[in-house]
Amino acid sequence: MKHKDLQDLIGGVLLTAVGLFFALYSQRYGFGTAARMGPGYFPTVLGWVLAVLGVLVALPALFRKGPPVKVQLGNFLFVMAALLLFAFTLRSLGLVAATFIASFVASLADRDITWIGRVLVSAGVTILTVLVFSVGLSMVLPLWWWNA
Template structure:
């Protein structure tokens, strides 16, 4: 198994598991018929399609060589810390500042980027995030620390 394409095998198995879970869980809703589809029809069919695509990825990967998987622990820790920080500070600092802090934090490892570029990236991503969630989706999220 060490010379197999482990990356595609694991990815395909995750897709199969997610597809089976979605198809089984969505059966709690009325599936209906092809002429009169219920709310569970689309999630069940999407789950089945995802599982089938996972099989199409996994089976060929069993018969081809692959490369070794390298986990970049430093990046994993910084990105996880950024996500946890975002969740912890969103209500306290608001969407714009929390997004900017998360971008700065997650761009720390392994990226050859100066502070000016990080700050510009943080501003651009914060503005895009604000536009998407506040205007595009109309979500009610505190934008600034003082906007409650």
């Protein structure tokens, strides 16, 4: 096989797999109707949408050439470390500090961004996270370590 567009092919297959998983797993919950949605409605619909989008990404990739896949293990490790840091520090440090630290560590995967840029991106992600989850969705999350 000459260099098919493996990056889009793999990405599309993974999107389809994740979408199918959520669409099928959410069948355990009541679906409801469009007028009166049950707890399974939203994940089912989004799962099927994600699965269809994955197919739309993967199919054209079968018929075009692309660059060879370049695995960047360091970037993967920075992102996984950021997720784990967030998970383990949310309760003890609060949403603001945990989000800032996780965003900063994830930004280390990008070698082109400056240190000031990392701080600004981390601050922006933190502000958006607080606005969406604490203000917009009214989720009960400790914002600071003294609230935890």
